[in-house]
Amino acid sequence: MAGDKIFDDDLLSRCMSCGFCLPSCPTYQLTGEEASSPRGRITLMRAVQEDRLDVTDPTVLAQSQFCLGCRACEPVCPAGVQYGQLLEQWRDTEWQGRRRPLLARALMAMMSWLGMAGITLLGLVRGAAVTRRGSAAAPHLMLGCVERVLYPRVSRSARRLVPALRAPAVQGCCGALHAHNGESAQGRRMAQRLGKQLPGTIVTTSGGCSAHLTHELGADRVVEFSAWIAAGNGPDPASLRPIMLDERGKPLPRHASGGRPARIGLQDSCHLRNAVGVWRQPRELIAHLGEYVEVPNAAGCCGAAGSYSVLRPGDSRAVLAPKLDALAELDLDYLAVVNPGCYRQLAGALKGSRTKVVHLAELLATAAD
Amino acid sequence: MDSTELAGRLAEIVGERHVRTAEGDLEAYARDATPLFRHRPDVVVFPGDAAEVAAVLKLATELSVPVVPRGAGSNLAAATVPLAGGIVLVLTRLTEILEISAPELLARVQPGVSTRALAEAAAGRGLLYVPDPGSQVVSTIGGNVATCAGGLRGLKYGVTRNYVLGLEVVLPTGEIIRTGGRLWKDVAGYDLTRLLTGSEGTLGVITEVTVALVPKPAAARTGVAYFADLAAAGRAVAAVIEAGITPATCEFLDRTCVAAVEDYAHLGLDTQAGALLLFGDDGDPEMVQASLTRIGQVCTEHGATGVTLAESVAASEELLAARRCSLPALSRLGSLTILEDATVPRPKLAEMADRIAAIAARHELTIGTFGHAGDGNLHPTCVLDVHDLDAIERSHAAFGEIFAAALELGGTITGEHGVGAAKLPYLERRLGADQLALLRRIKAAFDPAGILNPGKLGS
Ligand SMILES: Cc1cc2nc3c(=O)[nH]c(=O)nc-3n(C[C@H](O)[C@H](O)[C@H](O)COP(=O)(O)OP(=O)(O)OC[C@H]3O[C@@H](n4cnc5c(N)ncnc54)[C@H](O)[C@@H]3O)c2cc1C
Ligand code: SF4
Ligand code: SF4
Numbered sequence: 125m126a127g128d129k130i131f132d133d134d135l136l137s138r139c140m141s142c143g144f145c146l147p148s149c150p151t152y153q154l155t156g157e158e159a160s161s162p163r164g165r166i167t168l169m170r171a172v173q174e175d176r177l178d179v180t181d182p183t184v185l186a187q188s189q190f191c192l193g194c195r196a197c198e199p200v201c202p203a204g205v206q207y208g209q210l211l212e213q214w215r216d217t218e219w220q221g222r223r224r225p226l227l228a229r230a231l232m233a234m235m236s237w238l239g240m241a242g243i244t245l246l247g248l249v250r251g252a253a254v255t256r257r258g259s260a261a262a263p264h265l266m267l268g269c270v271e272r273v274l275y276p277r278v279s280r281s282a283r284r285l286v287p288a289l290r291a292p293a294v295q296g297c298c299g300a301l302h303a304h305n306g307e308s309a310q311g312r313r314m315a316q317r318l319g320k321q322l323p324g325t326i327v328t329t330s331g332g333c334s335a336h337l338t339h340e341l342g343a344d345r346v347v348e349f350s351a352w353i354a355a356g357n358g359p360d361p362a363s364l365r366p367i368m369l370d371e372r373g374k375p376l377p378r379h380a381s382g383g384r385p386a387r388i389g390l391q392d393s394c395h396l397r398n399a400v401g402v403w404r405q406p407r408e409l410i411a412h413l414g415e416y417v418e419v420p421n422a423a424g425c426c427g428a429a430g431s432y433s434v435l436r437p438g439d440s441r442a443v444l445a446p447k448l449d450a451l452a453e454l455d456l457d458y459l460a461v462v463n464p465g466c467y468r469q470l471a472g473a474l475k476g477s478r479t480k481v482v483h484l485a486e487l488l489a490t491a492a493d
Numbered sequence: 494m495d496s497t498e499l500a501g502r503l504a505e506i507v508g509e510r511h512v513r514t515a516e517g518d519l520e521a522y523a524r525d526a527t528p529l530f531r532h533r534p535d536v537v538v539f540p541g542d543a544a545e546v547a548a549v550l551k552l553a554t555e556l557s558v559p560v561v562p563r564g565a566g567s568n569l570a571a572a573t574v575p576l577a578g579g580i581v582l583v584l585t586r587l588t589e590i591l592e593i594s595a596p597e598l599l600a601r602v603q604p605g606v607s608t609r610a611l612a613e614a615a616a617g618r619g620l621l622y623v624p625d626p627g628s629q630v631v632s633t634i635g636g637n638v639a640t641c642a643g644g645l646r647g648l649k650y651g652v653t654r655n656y657v658l659g660l661e662v663v664l665p666t667g668e669i670i671r672t673g674g675r676l677w678k679d680v681a682g683y684d685l686t687r688l689l690t691g692s693e694g695t696l697g698v699i700t701e702v703t704v705a706l707v708p709k710p711a712a713a714r715t716g717v718a719y720f721a722d723l724a725a726a727g728r729a730v731a732a733v734i735e736a737g738i739t740p741a742t743c744e745f746l747d748r749t750c751v752a753a754v755e756d757y758a759h760l761g762l763d764t765q766a767g768a769l770l771l772f773g774d775d776g777d778p779e780m781v782q783a784s785l786t787r788i789g790q791v792c793t794e795h796g797a798t799g800v801t802l803a804e805s806v807a808a809s810e811e812l813l814a815a816r817r818c819s820l821p822a823l824s825r826l827g828s829l830t831i832l833e834d835a836t837v838p839r840p841k842l843a844e845m846a847d848r849i850a851a852i853a854a855r856h857e858l859t860i861g862t863f864g865h866a867g868d869g870n871l872h873p874t875c876v877l878d879v880h881d882l883d884a885i886e887r888s889h890a891a892f893g894e895i896f897a898a899a900l901e902l903g904g905t906i907t908g909e910h911g912v913g914a915a916k917l918p919y920l921e922r923r924l925g926a927d928q929l930a931l932l933r934r935i936k937a938a939f940d941p942a943g944i945l946n947p948g949k950l951g952s
Pocket of ligand 3 (some may be wrong): 148149150151152161162165190191192193194195196197198207
């Protein structure tokens with residue numbers, strides 16, 4: 125390893141160690157330790173780059189994996205450090221020629237090209253929105269690997285809201301998971317392939333895919349669903365019916381009178397907010413659907429973080445815990461999400477509570493019906 | 494005693510979970526926000542209360558092992574770099590706000606509480622914690638007291654020192670003392686609270702702080718004025734004060750800094766102007782409006798090329814937040830940013846700005862300058878290429894001249910960041926040999942074994 129440059133020198137030297145990123149970092153919030161902060165991790169990267177530490181040093185390995193990759197450290201950094209890119213470079217090298225955790229490999233194999241036939245089939249069985257119709261000039265709706273299997277209602281809702289969207293059944297995986305797990309070249313290839321399969325504008329309902337695809341294909345080709353609707357594609361948000369609930373919190377039928385507007389909060393998708401900069405739009409849309417309630421630290425990671433909740437369930441729960449406390453106090457009717465990972469994490473944790481976790485596209489479709 | 498044995502003894506005190514000896518962890522604690530200084534400790538400990546701190550210090554005195562107290566490590570004077578190795582004692586586990594007493598206008602907090610967290614807790618009770626260093630999102634109260642941090646409200650309200658009522662401090666020999674308390678009026682004994690404020694972790698470890706709060710002003714607003722250069726802005730500041738106005742905030746940025754901040758914050762600042770003055774006041778809404786208008790007028794009379802007042806509180810807060818980021822924003826310009834800190838009497842501000850510009854030009858360096866104009870506190874910041882050793886050498890020479898200039902104009906070598914290791918070579922020039930010797934005797938009285946933060950202030 126000695127002598128080889130792992131990190132882009134320009135990216136690495138941007139950090140001036142001011143520490144402004146510390147309070148935004150969920151893992152630093154858990155430990156209060158420098159090594160599990162963004163600044164500390166960058167210090168470790170520097171030590172690796174300058175041969176003071178080996179990339180396989182136990183702390184170096186532990187900290188790369190403890191990092192959620194949520195990139196909450198990026199928008200708060202006045203120096204403009206692109207931490208997400210450094211993290212990809214870090215993980216790429218770390219796992220070169222080594223065997224990464226079995227679960228991570230299994231997940232990635234499932235998502236990669238070979239597994240696509242299976243994903244497509246599962247998506248079909250689960251009833252994700254699949255259609256050849258839609259106008260030829262209309263954007264493509266990306267179905268997402270995880271989302272089409274776990275939450276097929278999301279793409280169905282999106283298409284119900286905007287019937288012109290095209291949603292071919294055969295579409296690859298964007299490779300975000302690979303890019304975040306030490307396979308950035310593979311992740312890039314998969315994104316390029318998907319770009320070819322879905323020519324023109326690609327609309328996504330998953331914050332994570334959106335960020336990765338935007339990075340690989342450019343912001344002119346990729347747009348996240350809520351930002352796309354807020355920009356005036358699809359129904360005018362003002363024409364949507366606010367979601368009204370009876371005293372017991374059950375939605376009232378469209379033409380019923382009375383009731384109260386639903387209390388709706390939002391959990392940001394880390395990558396959507398921190399990498400793509402989309403966070404105002406979902407809030408604006410929700411304000412048309414009911415009473416918008418800002419969830420404390422909505423921008424803070426819920427612990428799902430791609431494959432993190434599967435690979436590190438303990439840490440994932442620890443990151444989630446303060447959010448659950450805050451949510452319990454808010455007593456929302458709906459918690460809207462814009463990413464399937466957050467959906468899975470929060471729906472699981474809030475099972476049995478009064479607050480129902482839904483994708484924003486689902487809420488929008490309900491309000492439009 | 495080797496470091497494994499030391500770590501074992503420390504683990505008996507704080508528990509194994511709160512001791513670190515892995516190389517990577519030591520590397521992470523080898524530096525703070527100061528460039529060009531780096532040294533690994535032998536062990537890092539995270540005590541959970543004052544009794545544990547006391548036991549750690551007692552052990553260290555017994556074994557003559559250096560101890561460096563550390564808050565958030567945001568200081569710019571290499572004050573938390575463990576130059577002699579030993580123990581880094583991190584206070585980030587002590588994050589409780591113990592009490593906010595509205596009738597007494599005070600708060601009692603543990604040292605690891607961040608400045609921002611204290612300010613927010615006070616605001617929740619309709620109160621204001623005044624000191625607001627640019628680093629408030631990350632810096633700790635313990636670190637603020639230990640460095641006597643200044644802030645953006647310094648001119649009207651003073652600095653951290655003016656708000657510390659009492660301290661709980663662990664002496665290097667293990668005794669726990671309480672200085673001051675909850676009273677404004679208390680003259681029993683030497684003022685150890687003041688002595689410890691700004692002592693940079695060389696006399697004792699602060700384990701609890703009682704600070705004074707003030708009622709939250711009804712309104713707070715800011716505005717900006719643009720000038721041809723920093724010297725013109727400096728002259729306007731002097732004129733504002735002479736006109737009998739004491740703004741709460743009076744900060745300036747030169748052209749280089751405005752461009753860097755604008756690049757980060759996108760506020761629509763005029764990046765063509767030579768210098769920007771950010772002024773603000775707080776209090777009764779009408780009075781604030783009148784004061785801001787008046788400051789704007791005086792600035793215009795003294796060469797401002799444009800003046801705008803922030804429309805809303807949110808806009809004001811954005812401006813202040815952007816100013817707080819000047820330093821890290823500057824690091825967009827080069828791979829190494831060296832920030833310094835010098836203060837001159839306010840009427841000399843313009844002259845000091847001119848001298849800094851001349852020194853930068855002579856050494857062929859990019860030096861951006863920003864700072865707390867109201868306090869005469871300047872932060873000349875050199876941006877360079879980390880691989881350009883010759884430029885780094887020239888920057889050392891340039892800063893030497895800048896400090897000499899500050900002293901010549903009746904100023905000082907550090908207004909708020911402290912001496913640490915970075916300024917130690919200049920301290921005697923500021924204090925004189927006799928005073929420095931007294932400082933060392935005081936240090937020895939507190940810390941007979943010389944374990945606390947060696948190589949820094951008082952060494
Ligand atoms: C971008 C930026 C802007 C800044 N703006 C300002 C500003 O406007 N004004 C200003 O004054 N400073 C400023 N600073 C400098 C720095 O943030 C302050 O000095 C701050 O008070 C340090 O707090 P900390 O918790 O990070 O302390 P650290 O950096 O961890 O420690 C600083 C010193 O305090 C000692 N110490 C820390 N905790 C304790 C304790 N509990 N007991 C005893 N000693 C202790 C340490 O040993 C060390 O000597 C800025 C820094 C940055 C990076
Ligand atoms: S905020 Fe940016 S420059 Fe400051 S320590 Fe964090 S990554 Fe480095
Ligand atoms: S990506 Fe998230 S967890 Fe990782 S360092 Fe940044 S803020 Fe912390």
